[in-house]
Amino acid sequence: MSASPNPIATTHLPFFITAPGETDVLFNVTLVFVVACIILTGVVFLTIHSLPERMAHKSKKILLDLIALLCLLALLTHEHLFWFAAIVLAFIDIPDFLTPVTRIAKSVETMAGQEVGHKPEDRPAPASPDAATADQPRSRKEAVRA
Numbered sequence: 001m002s003a004s005p006n007p008i009a010t011t012h013l014p015f016f017i018t019a020p021g022e023t024d025v026l027f028n029v030t031l032v033f034v035v036a037c038i039i040l041t042g043v044v045f046l047t048i049h050s051l052p053e054r055m056a057h058k059s060k061k062i063l064l065d066l067i068a069l070l071c072l073l074a075l076l077t078h079e080h081l082f083w084f085a086a087i088v089l090a091f092i093d094i095p096d097f098l099t100p101v102t103r104i105a106k107s108v109e110t111m112a113g114q115e116v117g118h119k120p121e122d123r124p125a126p127a128s129p130d131a132a133t134a135d136q137p138r139s140r141k142e143a144v145r146a
Contacts, residue, residue: 046075049071049074049075049083050071051087052067052070052071052083052086052087052089052090053067053068053071053086053090055087055090055091056068056089056090059090061089061090062094062096063089063094066089067086067089067090070082070083070085070086070089071083071086074086
């Protein structure tokens with residue numbers, strides 16, 4: 001039996017209708033497009049999730065490990081608060097409080113006559129006060145008392 005077209009059908013068929021047994025080109029193009037969109041969406045999603053970590057790495061942040069941990073937690077738990085905390089930490093410069101305090105401590109050590117970086121126990125003990133005054137002459141009041 002031979003299949004004849006329906007007499008009501010038009011003689012010209014659109015390009016996306018294929019004959020039986022032939023390759024469906026529109027299906028193949030659509031399949032490639034959908035797979036590419038899924039892969040592109042995944043790449044964009046992972047790029048956005050790693051944005052705070054990359055920003056902190058470029059600016060040499062002190063809290064890089066914390067920011068990376070927050071990004072990873074946001075990715076695995078789908079808690080957006082972690083990601084927002086990571087991006088805020090990546091944007092904000094936390095001041096360095098340790099450097100000024102260390103410089104103040106070194107300046108005070110220098111003013112006290114102590115070598116920088118040495119503990120007081122490392123320095124030799126000064127001579128006793130009696131030995132220091134034995135070489136000096138006595139004042140009149142001390143001479144009268146003696």
